Amino acid sequence: MKILLTGGAGYIGSITTKLLLEKGHEVTVLDNLEYGHKEAVTCPLVINDLTDKENLFNSFKGQSFEAVIHFAAYALAGESMQNPYKYFRANIQGGLNLLELMKELKIPSIIFSSTCALYGTPDKLPVTENSPKHPESVYGESKLMFETILNWYSKLYDINYINLRYFNACGAALDASLGENHNPETHIIPLALKAAKSNAEFTIFGNDYPTPDGTCIRDYIHVQDLAIAHLQALEKLKGDVKNDSFNLGTGNGYSNKQIVDTIKTVTGIDLKIKYGPRRPGDPPKIYADNIKAKTILGFNPQYSDLETIIKTAWEWQKKLSSI
Numbered sequence: 001m002k003i004l005l006t007g008g009a010g011y012i013g014s015i016t017t018k019l020l021l022e023k024g025h026e027v028t029v030l031d032n033l034e035y036g037h038k039e040a041v042t043c044p045l046v047i048n049d050l051t052d053k054e055n056l057f058n059s060f061k062g063q064s065f066e067a068v069i070h071f072a073a074y075a076l077a078g079e080s081m082q083n084p085y086k087y088f089r090a091n092i093q094g095g096l097n098l099l100e101l102m103k104e105l106k107i108p109s110i111i112f113s114s115t116c117a118l119y120g121t122p123d124k125l126p127v128t129e130n131s132p133k134h135p136e137s138v139y140g141e142s143k144l145m146f147e148t149i150l151n152w153y154s155k156l157y158d159i160n161y162i163n164l165r166y167f168n169a170c171g172a173a174l175d176a177s178l179g180e181n182h183n184p185e186t187h188i189i190p191l192a193l194k195a196a197k198s199n200a201e202f203t204i205f206g207n208d209y210p211t212p213d214g215t216c217i218r219d220y221i222h223v224q225d226l227a228i229a230h231l232q233a234l235e236k237l238k239g240d241v242k243n244d245s246f247n248l249g250t251g252n253g254y255s256n257k258q259i260v261d262t263i264k265t266v267t268g269i270d271l272k273i274k275y276g277p278r279r280p281g282d283p284p285k286i287y288a289d290n291i292k293a294k295t296i297l298g299f300n301p302q303y304s305d306l307e308t309i310i311k312t313a314w315e316w317q318k319k320l321s322s323i
C-alpha cells in the first residue's frame, strides 16, 4: 500500500515505518524534524511543517496515496500547559491541513495516533473506549478535539478513520536499530535507564499511593506491538472497520517500583533510588480495557512483558551512547 506517514522521524512513527517497509508497503514520511531524527528515516522524507498549508499542498501536488498514518504532533503534556498555542496550532491546525490535503488528493483512510490522556483521571478501571473523556492537559484536549474533527470529516467527506489510543509507549526496535530519543525526555523507562547508565540517583515520585508497593501503576505497551497494531488497523480500514476508536494497552499495569527493579535485573546495575513527593495530578493507577482492539483489530501484544520492554530499551540506550 502507498502510505503517507506523518511524524515518521519520531519514536513510534520510525518504528512503524520500519515494519511497514519490511512488509512491502511504500512509505513517504513527512516530518518537520523538530523532535524527530533524520537518520531514523530510511524511506523518502519530506521535511515540512503541517501548519504550513501552502508548502504542504505544493510538496504533495499530483501525488497519490492510499492511506495516511498521522503520528506528527507535539506530545508533552506539561509543556502544553505552558504553551497552549503551540499545541492547538500544530495538533489541530496542522491536523486540519492534513485532512484538507487528504480531500485534495482523495486519500480515503487515516489512522490517527490518539492517547489515553484524553480520559484524564479515570473514575473506573480498566478504562474502556466509552469511559468519560476529561483531558487534564491542553495536549490531551487537542487529541480529543482532533478525534471530533475526524468524526465530522468522515461524515462530510470520503474519509474514514481509526483512532488508536495508545497507553504508555515503551521499548525499542527488536534489533536495537531505532528507539526513543526524545529531547527533553519525560518517560520513566528511558529516564531511569539513563540514570543507571550514568550512575545517577533516580527519583520515584510518591510511594504512598493505594497500590501494592505504594508507587504509581501505568499500562506500558511495547512500541513493536503498537507498530503491529497499525498494520492491523490498515487492513481493517480496507474492510468494514471504519470510524472507530481503540485502546492500545495490555490491560495490565506495572508499578514504578517494578520498572526500577526490572532495570536493576536486566542491566545488572544497582540503580540508586530516592522517593520524592507525589506529582500533582498523578492518579494512582491507569490501565486499559483492550478487549475491543483484541476482538475487532486482532490486537495481541507479544512484546509488552516488562522484561522484553526493558531489555529492548536498554539495548537501544547502550547504542545511543555510542552514536
Ligand SMILES: NC(=O)c1ccc[n+]([C@@H]2O[C@H](COP(=O)([O-])OP(=O)(O)OC[C@H]3O[C@@H](n4cnc5c(N)ncnc54)[C@H](O)[C@@H]3O)[C@@H](O)[C@H]2O)c1
Pocket: 006, 007, 008, 009, 010, 011, 012, 013, 030, 031, 032, 033, 034, 035, 036, 037, 048, 049, 050, 051, 070, 071, 072, 073, 074, 075, 090, 094, 113, 114, 115, 116, 165, 166, 167, 168, 169, 170, 182
Ligand atoms: N510516546 C507515547 O507514549 C505516546 C502515547 C500516546 C500517544 N502518543 C502519540 O503518538 C504520536 C507519536 O509519539 P512519539 O512519542 O513517537 O513522538 P515523537 O515526538 O518522537 O514524534 C513525533 C514526530 O512528529 C514531528 N512533528 C511534530 N509536530 C509536527 C508538525 N507540526 N509538522 C510536522 N512534523 C511534526 C516531530 O518532529 C517528531 O518527529 C504523537 O502523536 C503522540 O501524541 C504517544
